Amino acid sequence: MDRVVVTGMGIVSPLGNEVETFWSNLKEGKSGISYIDLFDASAFGTRIAGQVRDFDPEALFGRKEARKMDRFVQFGLYAAEQAVKQANLDVSMIDRERFGVYVGTGIGGIQTLTDNMEAYQNRGPGRVSPSLVPMMISNMAAAQISIRFGAMGPTLSPVTACSIGNTAIGEAFRLIRSGDADVILAGGTEAAIHPLSLASFGNATALSKRGDDPEKASRPFDGDRDGFVMAEGAGILVLESMDHALRRGAPIYAEVIGYGASSDAYHVVASHPEGEGAFLAMKRALQSAGVTPTEVDVVSAHATSTQVGDLAETKALKKLFGEQAKDIPVTANKSMTGHMFGAAGGAEAIALIRSLNDGIIPPTINLDHSDPACDLDYVPNQAREADLSIGLSNSFGFGGHNAAILLARYQA
Template sequence: MTKRIVVTGIGATSPLGGTAEESWQALLGGVSGNRTLEQEWVEKWQVPITMAAQAVVPSADVLTRQETKRLDPNSQFALTAAREAWADAGSPEVEPERLGVDWATGIGGLWTLLDAWDTLRERGPRRVLPMTVPMLMPNGAAAAISMDIGARAFSRTDVSACASSTESIANAFDHLQAGLADVIIAGGSEACIHPLPIASFAAMQALSKRNDDPATASRPYDVTRDGFVLGEGGAAIVLETYEHAVARGARIYAEVLGGSVTSDAYHITAPDPEGSAAARAMIAAITNAGFSIADVAHINAHATSTPVGDIAEYNALRRVFGEAVEGIPVSATKASTGHLLGGAGAIEAIFVIKALYERLAPPTINLTEQDPAIRLDVITSPRKLPDGDLLAISNSFGFGGHNAVAAFKTL
């Protein structure tokens, strides 16, 4: 028997705000989270890109000193977001063995790894911290969350590049359907605003070069788009069965219809320009729940602002919806948040959930001249969504050809 799965809590720390609500309000207000980097390493290493979308609230402002010392920044973002989501859900009373964590990251404890390597080279092996491995391992964030809330059903980590946290939501849905838990915290985080990833992404011509105007650098679908903006942060949602949520009187934001994961098997970094596997992921996420393509009323697109990526996603959307895609409101929220890599799908899922809950689709900033080859109804100011049951999807695509799509509806 198919179970109904719902969202009862949300939490985030992002380039737009220190909470999910602050991030949402800034998004609606057309705020850009991208700013000039002021760290001394920018000049020291002469990185070619001097901007990024940094988290607004430092983890040290919300976590204890011991937590910030013993957790990589990636895990710090994760714990911050998860705690907010858990509290937002009412801190549900659930048996530890019925509580799970499905978390995600694209890279993991990058800062810990590279700082430890610097310490080893400059000061020797005796000065490497004993907590280095637990802090750098990709599953460190999931472990921190599970220990914080006492989740003993399972604690799992998805690592699928920029599709990671959408995949974690799809997996959480499946795990609830399979009866492995009654409540799950799902989401993702990333902390990679570091000179090495910036230099690497810049070398592959993936980042925007608009150092002189950071706020307008991320420009999905615009004819002048020239790359994505690196972002950081974390986002979490609490999922549970409908029966469990109703029994405890929980507020319900939206229903999760499920998710789908496919693979391009095409190229390690470039998306399949035909978008066939991405299209299959969208179709499966919609139809596996018993809905039709025509039911989709809103799309949060992956839309990284890269010349090649935006076109590939449009081709995939065209495969799925045909000419009807031109009438579906599309939001491209990375224009505001930057690209959170492994955390992108989770923060964008929250934006979809809020859009359905408030029946208000968020805007895409910095779109001044839409690429004529991309015939989409891109929202540039907050737009009311219609009454009645609404279905929306959130797309995430990552290096390695990973495609993940999650579907949500109003309750």
């Protein structure tokens, strides 16, 4: 089986729109949560989110092309362009039939859909854009990336809710490892900060209501956590067989060594209270890599800042690591980024890769009041230096989808 390496990374996030800025802010414990200004949120119980800022699609793609893409597609395409550039990938010099794209989104083009619904209701069917469907459907980020780079290999858009990024990376890893592809752009993208989704999540009492202090709202594992904070962005990796990367002299930032997926088979929105599916995904990731729990140096938790979810993940980690569980640092990036939904797995994979290479574990911020039931080492409030070789990253989603990937610092 071919070894699979990461040769490029691209990010759009509430903490910055390129990898160095994102990583610098993450390790410094900065929050990207602020008051929503994409629309008037004054009537909502929750008025905060992790918005992407300083993003000008017309400057990046030109006015004509930008208007053909929903915001989630714009994010994904820009992150992919960053990743390809960092990988020094000249697409004219590779076999395009073995070059694929695995990029998904959870909610898709919700802004495009509602804009056209409003046009239909107010001005009739003649005012609905002929581009409505190709702009809003979930596969369009993957499609636009494929078109942009001429990738003629498998192009898929997995829809596994908030585990999409890890699902995409893991399934791409499997395809390359089996020898059926050389290069795949993999990850997720999301742009769902919208009145409709904000109202729905708010009415489900899933969101934090700490509107008076946005930067303190996302607080995974904290005893006073009261819900997640919506966020947006994209995280895309260039995955490549190691032989292919070495032949073309590509930079290698990390190795993907394992992947596991599972279903809770329990509830449409609630995590299994004992973390059974999460445990199974993590166990499978380690098994696929031939790695024992004692070899894992750090965990990047899914940890959205909900009462049930954070506790379930803690239980799953205890079941996986046993007596060693309290000795393994667990970091929660969403304490700073908020929950980027389908983009979270890709963004958190990038953070973990930088962590492995730099020997720095980002903190879990806002961990001020210990929850007795969440009693692991969550790297509270301050980044930590550590010698790291292998990291486990978790992503879980509505419907009980679970995906875990295992990344390693690259060694020839």
